[in-house]
Amino acid sequence: MSQTFDYDVVFIGAGHGAFDGAPALTAAGKTVAFIEEDKVGGTCPNWGCNAKIILEAPAKAVQTAKQSDGVIAGDTHIDWPTAMKRKQEIINGFAPAIQGAMESVGVDFIFGHASFVDAHTLQVGDRKVTADKIVIATGQHSHRLDLPGKEFLHDSKDFLSIPVVPKKMVIIGAGFIGLEAASIMRAAGSQVTVIMRDQQALPAFNRDYTEELLKALAKQGVLFIKNTTVEKIEQNGSSYSISTNTGSFPADYILDATGRIPNTDGLNLAELGIKYDHKGIEVNEFLQTAVSNIYASGDVIKKDVPKLTPTATFESQYIVSHILGEEKEAINYPAIGENLFTTPRLAQAGVTVDEAKAHPDQFDIIEQDVMDDWYRLVDFEQAGKRSLIYNKEKQLVGVIELSDKAEDVVNALLPAIEFGYTPAQIKRLVTIFPSIGYSALDNLQ
Ligand SMILES: Cc1cc2nc3c(=O)[nH]c(=O)nc-3n(C[C@H](O)[C@H](O)[C@H](O)COP(=O)(O)OP(=O)(O)OC[C@H]3O[C@@H](n4cnc5c(N)ncnc54)[C@H](O)[C@@H]3O)c2cc1C
Numbered sequence: 231m232s233q234t235f236d237y238d239v240v241f242i243g244a245g246h247g248a249f250d251g252a253p254a255l256t257a258a259g260k261t262v263a264f265i266e267e268d269k270v271g272g273t274c275p276n277w278g279c280n281a282k283i284i285l286e287a288p289a290k291a292v293q294t295a296k297q298s299d300g301v302i303a304g305d306t307h308i309d310w311p312t313a314m315k316r317k318q319e320i321i322n323g324f325a326p327a328i329q330g331a332m333e334s335v336g337v338d339f340i341f342g343h344a345s346f347v348d349a350h351t352l353q354v355g356d357r358k359v360t361a362d363k364i365v366i367a368t369g370q371h372s373h374r375l376d377l378p379g380k381e382f383l384h385d386s387k388d389f390l391s392i393p394v395v396p397k398k399m400v401i402i403g404a405g406f407i408g409l410e411a412a413s414i415m416r417a418a419g420s421q422v423t424v425i426m427r428d429q430q431a432l433p434a435f436n437r438d439y440t441e442e443l444l445k446a447l448a449k450q451g452v453l454f455i456k457n458t459t460v461e462k463i464e465q466n467g468s469s470y471s472i473s474t475n476t477g478s479f480p481a482d483y484i485l486d487a488t489g490r491i492p493n494t495d496g497l498n499l500a501e502l503g504i505k506y507d508h509k510g511i512e513v514n515e516f517l518q519t520a521v522s523n524i525y526a527s528g529d530v531i532k533k534d535v536p537k538l539t540p541t542a543t544f545e546s547q548y549i550v551s552h553i554l555g556e557e558k559e560a561i562n563y564p565a566i567g568e569n570l571f572t573t574p575r576l577a578q579a580g581v582t583v584d585e586a587k588a589h590p591d592q593f594d595i596i597e598q599d600v601m602d603d604w605y606r607l608v609d610f611e612q613a614g615k616r617s618l619i620y621n622k623e624k625q626l627v628g629v630i631e632l633s634d635k636a637e638d639v640v641n642a643l644l645p646a647i648e649f650g651y652t653p654a655q656i657k658r659l660v661t662i663f664p665s666i667g668y669s670a671l672d673n674l675q
């Protein structure tokens with residue numbers, strides 16, 4: 231094979247949709263290259279999850295101090311320039327570390343924009359690169375509103391490098407990025423207004439929970455303006471005025487958090503007969519596109535499962551197993567944990583409350599007030615709720631929780647959900663006490 235093509239496998243993009251799977255290919259003797267037009271590692275390490283969580287940690291600490299009823303005393307605040315400097319120092323290490331790790335197992339890097347010439351050939355600048363199999367792992371970019379004054383809007387990449395805390399910040403969109411930014415900047419001292427086009431935030435989560443989350447953030451001082459469409463933005467000196475159908479809002483910084491669009495432009499997909507739309511590239515149950523030697527991995531796929539880093543990891547590893555012939559079955563996604571890194575957090579996995587309500591013959595829902603658990607007082611939690619979803623065999627099949635520790639609770643319960651543990655098997659898990667893992671399992675019904 232390698233006599234005919236430059237490489238056995240080429241990945242377009244060097245994010246999690248590529249680098250988590252690739253080492254198994256070189257270990258099996260395959261020749262592999264990554265084509266990357268920007269930073270190695272892609273969104274998550276450079277301007278997504280990792281950058282966000284490094285800035286979110288001090289925000290959570292400040293909010294926890296506020297909730298401590300004076301136990302943590304004095305003026306607790308974030309020194310933003312120091313937090314930003316620290317974030318950047320940590321982030322700067324990721325791209326070289328990922329590139330070094332890949333090169334050490336034999337992956338080649340080619341820098342530039344890739345586009346298809348034919349099913350086995352990519353154009354990168356002046357160079358043609360050929361491969362037996364090609365994996366499109368090009369991710370997504372921020373959607374940008376198209377309206378008068380759009381040049382004054384910032385996207386999540388800009389936001390994660392924001393040099394100072396704006397006095398007044400307006401966020402357009404109440405999805406993952408908008409709400410996480412609202413939670414961080416409120417804790418950092420900004421007056422935050424979130425403009426929502428719709429009545430409801432985060433349609434993938436049960437509405438009772440998203441309403442409780444918005445209430446908790448509103449209690450911290452975030453202002454939510456619902457059912458409102460932004461019409462134009464005007465500059466007034468160093469600040470801005472945002473005109474909407476329900477009034478105008480002043481801001482020193484505006485974040486456009488209106489979603490993300492798959493990176494499909496400029497790849498020449500249509501010429502090859504690969505189907506795609508604004509939600510991503512269509513794939514079959516083996517993650518192959520309409521051209522069978524070309525796969526798609528990660529956020530660029532049109533899919534129902536959440537577009538998250540662990541999903542991209544799972545897909546890249548699946549594709550590699552399929553290419554190596556180790557995996558012949560269709561992709562079978564496990565229960566996927568998802569979490570909104572606000573304070574409080576909102577996390578879920580498995581069968582949702584809405585699915586369970588739609589099928590009462592199959593599922594039972596148990597609602598719990600997390601504050602009934604003394605352990606929640608240790609870290610000054612103030613409110614929270616959780617729903618456990620069981621099948622009729624009394625196996626846990628889903629969970630949703632709103633609390634300051636929801637991501638750890640969902641992670642602790644995920645093995646039980648994925649592997650269908652019985653109540654007797656769960657009793658055999660002797661976890662560390664006191665801890666949230668113990669607490670999560672101990673409060674199962
Ligand atoms: C602000 C933010 C916060 C997030 N937080 C979380 C979180 O907390 N948890 C979580 O699980 N997920 C989070 N995500 C989502 C997560 O970042 C993505 O799911 C993940 O990065 C997807 O990986 P990927 O490899 O599919 O795409 P990407 O990481 O986007 O990588 C794609 C790569 O392809 C390159 N590329 C694109 N087109 C071409 C081309 N034609 N030629 C060459 N190279 C190309 C790009 O430059 C990029 O490096 C967040 C996203 C954002 C934006």
Ligand SMILES: NC(=O)c1ccc[n+]([C@@H]2O[C@H](COP(=O)([O-])OP(=O)(O)OC[C@H]3O[C@@H](n4cnc5c(N)ncnc54)[C@H](O)[C@@H]3O)[C@@H](O)[C@H]2O)c1
Pocket residue numbers: 375402403404405406407408410426427428431432460487488489490536537538568569570571
């Ligand atoms: N914690 C995490 O795991 C995490 C964090 C950030 C991002 N992500 C990933 O990135 C993806 C993108 O996040 P996102 O927040 O950009 O998208 P999103 O789809 O979660 O939210 C976009 C929001 O913008 C609103 N909107 C869309 N068009 C609009 C318009 N014209 N005017 C006003 N509002 C508009 C939508 O109603 C929605 O509330 C997420 O779906 C998730 O997969 C994950």
